[in-house]
Amino acid sequence: MAGAHGPSSDAADDEVTPETASTILPTESPTLVWVGLGAGLLAFEVGALATFLVAILSDTLAAASLPGVGFVEGIEAAARQLPTLLSRETVPNEGYWNGQRWVGTFLGLRPEVAWGIRVALVYLYALAVAGWAVLGYRLYRREYRAADWTPRDDVIDRFRNHGWGLFGLAVVFMFVVMAVFAPALGPTTVDKNMRNSYDNELTYWDAETDSVETILVGEANLASQSRGDGEERVGPMEYDDFGRFHPFGTLPTGRDLFTFIAVGSRISLVIGLLSVGLSVGVATSLALIGAYYKGRVDLGMVLVSDGVMAMPQLLLLIMLTTVLKDTWVAGLYSGAFLLALIFAFTGWTYMWRSLRGPALQVSERQWIDAAKSFGQRPRTIMRQHMLPYITGYLLIYGSMTLGGAIIAIAGLSFLGLGVSPPTPEWGRAVNLGQEYVDTGSWHISLIPGLLITLVVTGFNALGDGIRDAIDPRSDAAGSDADDGAAAGRGGGA
Amino acid sequence: MSRLRYIAKRVALSVPVVWLGTTMTWAIIYLGPIDPATRLLSEGQTQNPAAYEAARTQLGLDQPPLQHYFDWMGSLLTFDLGQTWLLYQGSDVNALILDFLPRTLWLGFWSVLIAVCIGVPLGFYAGMRSNTASDYVASMGGIVWRAMPNFWLGIMLLAVLGSSQAIFGFDWQSLWIELDALTGSPDLSRLHTVEGFLAATKKVLPAAIVLGSASMGNEMRIGRTAVLEVRNEDYVDLARAKGVSERALVWKHIFRNALIPLVPIITSEAFLLIGGSVLVETVFSINGIGLLFFNAATQGDLPLVGTLMYVFILLIVGVNLLQDVLYTVIDPRVGLEGA
16 A cells, blocks of 8 residues: 655645645645544554654663663653553453452453454554545645656556455555554453563452452463363363453463464564565665676676575574574564564575566666766666666565565474564464364464464465556566565475 | 587586585584584583583684685585584484485475476466366465465364364274374385385375475466466467367467476475475474474584585575476477577
């Protein structure tokens, strides 16, 4: 989706004449309304945003053991005080049954209903933000853009009629929202349920003594493990003995699987985006340089990339994670940052291979010769006259590589490498449930695997949709063969 | 003649690729932040300077790096791979590889074969009947199949096979040939007997299906679009106008040409197969070279990791050369255009 890049800053300078007045917003100054809507949407979540940003900062400082950690932690605490609409505090789902009614949950509803309301609110909010962005783009298109029509409009219109691509977009949207709102979506938090489960208490209704009791979360977890059939499991959409609701059931350790998956999706997305971003950067610059200078430069790049590709990607990943696991980089964000770097180092070759052809084609065009004869500098030619023609391919391969990266990350954590243990990761959930698949606790492995399949299919579908939208004639063998190279499956994970 | 020249050129180009890959491996292991000698020693031994020095000398790390590099490359080149340090302590690496590699190759052979035998026909079928319901079902299936993680698919398949009595009404383990267990290494010592061959095949069959899953999806997709494209070529119309029978048209004119884009796909699956073998061998506990690599990496036998990586590089480059040879057979135009 093309993001909203409305020039909101110079909104006030624009005279909106009656002829050009918007038809989508019944007002004289649609931009103001749009900005106001955006501010309103942001206000709901300003606390969460601030907390998130400050937390990243303090993690980085702590990992690099730089001074100022205490100061940043102070800001973090202050940021937590900011009100947030979609937080667990506003719509709590954790409460207990006191014999007559639920205490502590949202409006005294049952925990599952309270949790469902929160999830629905989060997704409604995300939809509203997406709608706001689309609105902004349309506003920009009608009011501020000088041209009535650009080729990109056709691309967007084609994408809007591409059912398969829209399906992919919807799946990716759901996944991204899950990753972004992970702490608010889970029925409990990682800190309370997993990291410091013995520092937190839980109030519950004890059916045997007919009274309200308290217990440490860690001990409650021990009593709600999923390790077999019948009594020994807490399946999807079930309550455990302590009145806690588990949408996806519990792990063999008694922890909540949904919370685990929601937080795990965040780390997958971060690694995926970071690594794809880095490898796109490397691959694009190399493809442009190779296509511009051709000859020996190009041959050298072919050899280097063949050399990297001759080492199977997953094995290279395993080797690099083992060798680098004691360095300080491995401490950043539970090893996610290092993983992203390694992925970029091993993955750019596949992307570069797919970009090389289009880049070479562009470099043969006449306007490149013309620009050279004008005496334009090589960098300018590459950036202005070549890059725009391969950005479309970047979107396609980027989307498909992201799916592959998610599979590969899951594969690594299935093997016990990569993201370090207390931090949730989807592959580890599959590993934890491996022994119990043929028992009643099948959900532990099955659900994360299905989600990986769905998300990867979604990213591939999005890539297909973008490809068809950018180049409607590309539904041919040649371009598909290229996809095969780029959309590697994370080295066979 | 030009075909020979073409192949000779590919062989010459593969030498620097092997050299680059091996050099990178050496740099990662011996110039990286981990001292391979410390990783080889146990907790107690690291405190002992004599043991540490001994390990360094034996690894050749007391030499200047460049000297060590040439020694290392030289021993790889002559396949003088030495002994293992931690894993199967002290055994000959050559013997270890010869023992483990056949199981992986056996697994890889079946996974390629199954993927090709199911994926390609299914793709061609979907392509010949494009935009029908069966095409959509096949295409959808291929896409989803391709997106499934190998390790997860393996676990699920094992669970289904383990309770096949309840699900399908027959027991997989005792069907046709009795297996001692669902998982484990195939017994390759009795391959020459019919029964031994079948038993070894049946043993790796689930693993091979899982390992080939990604390739199967890819081959189906590419096969479908290739057939679609060839069907619309002018020479197909011409052949039809000439009165070529429908059967000859499909087999001689459409399928043979549609195979061309499939060759690089099938061989590039070698990357996926070798990478995926680590996960699949872990799930199915097959003692193959992928599992050996993984164990060496996690237990800290870095010299063995480097050696195995060299073997993998040779395997992959070899498969790439095979692809070039195959290309010249299927598409005689290759090599004549100076490609």
